[in-house]
Amino acid sequence: MLNKRGEVIYVGKSRCLKRRVSSYFTRSFDFSPKVKKLIDEIASFTYITTESEAEALILEADLIRKYKPKYNTMLKYGIKYPYLCLTISEKFPRLVVTRVFKENDGNLYFGPYTNVKRMRRLLRFIERFYPLRLCSRLLKRDRPCINYYMGKCKAPCMGWIGEEEYREMVENLSLFLSGKSKTLISELVKKMEALALELRFEEAAKVRDQIKALEKVFRQPRMSLDYPQDYLETTLLKLQELFGLERVPEIIEGIDISNLYGKEAVGVVVCFQGGVPYKKKYRRYKIKTVKGIDDPGMIAEVIRRRYGKHLEEGIPDLILVDGGITQVNSAKKTLDELGLDVPVIGLAKREELVYLPNSSVPVRIPEDSPALHLLQRVRNEAHRFAIRYHRKLREKELFKTVLKDIPGVGEERVKKLLKVFKSVYGIKRASVKEISEVDGIGEKLALTIKSFLDTQLKIYGYGNEEEAYELGDSEISKV
Numbered sequence: 001m002l003n004k005r006g007e008v009i010y011v012g013k014s015r016c017l018k019r020r021v022s023s024y025f026t027r028s029f030d031f032s033p034k035v036k037k038l039i040d041e042i043a044s045f046t047y048i049t050t051e052s053e054a055e056a057l058i059l060e061a062d063l064i065r066k067y068k069p070k071y072n073t074m075l076k077y078g079i080k081y082p083y084l085c086l087t088i089s090e091k092f093p094r095l096v097v098t099r100v101f102k103e104n105d106g107n108l109y110f111g112p113y114t115n116v117k118r119m120r121r122l123l124r125f126i127e128r129f130y131p132l133r134l135c136s137r138l139l140k141r142d143r144p145c146i147n148y149y150m151g152k153c154k155a156p157c158m159g160w161i162g163e164e165e166y167r168e169m170v171e172n173l174s175l176f177l178s179g180k181s182k183t184l185i186s187e188l189v190k191k192m193e194a195l196a197l198e199l200r201f202e203e204a205a206k207v208r209d210q211i212k213a214l215e216k217v218f219r220q221p222r223m224s225l226d227y228p229q230d231y232l233e234t235t236l237l238k239l240q241e242l243f244g245l246e247r248v249p250e251i252i253e254g255i256d257i258s259n260l261y262g263k264e265a266v267g268v269v270v271c272f273q274g275g276v277p278y279k280k281k282y283r284r285y286k287i288k289t290v291k292g293i294d295d296p297g298m299i300a301e302v303i304r305r306r307y308g309k310h311l312e313e314g315i316p317d318l319i320l321v322d323g324g325i326t327q328v329n330s331a332k333k334t335l336d337e338l339g340l341d342v343p344v345i346g347l348a349k350r351e352e353l354v355y356l357p358n359s360s361v362p363v364r365i366p367e368d369s370p371a372l373h374l375l376q377r378v379r380n381e382a383h384r385f386a387i388r389y390h391r392k393l394r395e396k397e398l399f400k401t402v403l404k405d406i407p408g409v410g411e412e413r414v415k416k417l418l419k420v421f422k423s424v425y426g427i428k429r430a431s432v433k434e435i436s437e438v439d440g441i442g443e444k445l446a447l448t449i450k451s452f453l454d455t456q457l458k459i460y461g462y463g464n465e466e467e468a469y470e471l472g473d474s475e476i477s478k479v
Contacts, residue, residue, distance in 0.1 A: 001069075004043045008067040013056045017047055034233060038071045061112050081112030082119060086174060091163065092156040093170050095132050097123075110177040127152050129210045130173040132166075176214070185211055232275035235370040239318070242363070242371060243356070245343055249318035250274055252374075253306075254382035255331070256322040257287075257298045258390035265290065266393065267302035268386040271316070272378050284389045295323060296330035303334040307342075319344040320378050325355045325362075332357035347379045403427075406452045408445050416440060417449075428453045 001010040014020035024039050050056045061081065064072045087093045089106035097119075101109055113119035126132075131153050135145065138157055147153040154161040154169075175184040188211050195204035240248050252272045259265035271281035285305055290297040299321055307315065319335075319342055321327045328346035335342055346355040352372065353362035365372040403414045403424065420438050421427045427435065427449065436446035 001038070001042050001045045001071075003041045008063070008069050009041055010038055010069050010071040011060055011063045011067065013060045021045065034071065034237070082116060083109045083111035083113070084119070084123075084177060085109050086170065086177070088170065088174075090138070092133055092138055092166055094134065094136075095123075095126060095130075095173065108174060108177075125213070126173065126176075129213065130169055130176070132169070132173070133157070185214055188214070232374075235374050236275060238369075238371040239374070242365065243318075243343060243345060245318065247317050249316075249343075251314070251316040252318045252320060252378055253281075253316040254320045254322070254378040255299060255302055255306075256379070256382035256386040257295050257302070258383075258386035259287070259293070259298075264390060264393045265298055266386060266390045267298055268382055268389060269302065269306050270378065270382045270385050272374075272381075275374055277381060282385060284385070286393070296326050299323070299327050300330050300334040303331055304338065307335070307340055308338055315340065315342055317343070320375060320382075321346045322349070322379050322382055323355075324348045324353075325360065328355045328357050345375075347375050352376070406449055408448060413440055424453065 001008070001012075003009050012020065024035070024042070048059065050059060082097050082099050083101055085096050085098045086108040087096065088108055111119075113122075128151075131147075131151060133153050133156055134147050135157070141157045144155040144158050144160070145153070148155040148158075148160075154166065156163075156166060172184055172187065175187075188207055192204050192207040192211065195201075195207060236248050236250060239245070250273060254270045254272070255267065256270075257265065257267050265287035267285045267287055269281075269283040271278045273281075283306060285302055287298050287301055289301050303319075319331065321331050321344065323346050325346065328344060331344045331346075335344060344357060347353075348355065348362070351362075352367070353364055354375070355362050365375075403409060403417070404411065409417075416438055417427055417435075421430055430450075432443065432446045432450050435441055435449055436443045441449070
């Protein structure tokens with residue numbers, strides 16, 4: 001959408017542009033002040049049709065980054081989503097993850113990928129079927145690196161794959177990342193049939209498996225793009241109205257504490273900008289000054305460490321603590337001591353009531369309110385991050401105590417066991433026979449190790465790895 005001066009003031013997307021655009025000029029909608037101001041400035045608009053919804057999502061991010069429209073806030077905080085860069089300027093191209101988009105460098109860029117987990121899964125799929133080189137410099141070697149033996153590389157450094165064959169793989173990968181499924185699968189079917197005619201059945205079978213895997217990927221449900229961008233903006237305005245905030249809470253930071261009977265206590269701060277997580281600003285702290293079970297004291301320490309010395313990181317528009325009135329008052333008192341006028345609220349679990357400083361009467365927000373849902377997301381993300389960090393520290397304690405306490409297992413044997421099984425849980429999952437095959441571990445000692453871990457992990461609060469990763473504060477307190 002453009003104003004009278006021809007400046008781009010808003011970029012949006014939808015599967016039905018007619019309905020989306022006309023909705024802005026329908027009086028029945030109760031728009032936020034920001035959207036009303038946008039409507040007043042619209043002089044004209046233009047549109048671009050794309051082949052897929054994923055392409056529309058990427059194009060929207062690119063246009064917002066290019067024009068920086070004043071009514072688009074979601075992608076204007078310096079949040080740089082990762083791209084996949086196919087370095088076609090090199091003789092044997094690589095696929096690398098980058099957050100810097102360089103124009104006219106001769107390479108192909110795909111993205112940005114707003115869901116990093118999905119991007120990582122995509123990379124694992126690519127490694128399986130498009131094993132491009134992973135080394136940053138192509139040097140001649142006496143023998144291939146470990147990536148070749150793991151099936152992640154075709155060893156162009158050894159000359160074991162020709163440039164033409166490698167380029168074909170790169171072109172197919174480019175088609176895949178561009179979403180041109182029909183073209184790619186058609187090419188692979190031709191290749192499979194040609195290999196079969198040449199009686200190269202093993203190679204044809206590999207191509208067949210690749211086709212099946214690609215068809216499965218391309219059959220996955222497509223993302224919906226009808227989640228309006230101004231939905232989150234309206235939600236933030238609602239939070240401002242609910243709590244009488246001076247500013248729209250564009251930046252919300254959530255604080256949570258995790259500990260086991262006061263031991264291995266940790267505190268974390270998560271950050272949401274424009275209603276979405278901004279993990280670059282996540283922080284975690286080992287509690288140093290507070291002993292025993294004292295959540296308010298621990299929250300005070302986290303606030304002092306986060307906001308006392310690191311003001312260059314910026315101050316949020318709203319702080320949310322996981323807890324009730326006691327935690328909120330502790331947070332507010334500490335902020336006052338630091339001379340910081342930052343609104344703080346608390347969201348208690350189970351009742352889902354919001355607590356304000358020095359007020360014994362909590363605020364109940366309707367269960368279907370988007371404002372409550374956003375606060376819950378911040379609270380739950382802080383809880384997840386705290387539990388994850390706390391678990392890491394507990395697992396380190398397991399390494400120090402459980403393994404070394406096993407009769408007959410010294411430091412050297414611990415190293416050998418971890419080298420093979422990678423973690424305490426890996427050892428626990430292994431059979432007695434598998435453990436006994438480790439160098440220096442016989443059947444008798446393997447039985448001792450297995451029995452000891454089965455008992456001790458339960459004492460430490462872990463029945464098994466999957467169960468451990470589901471533990472929350474309430475469950476930990478019962479251990």
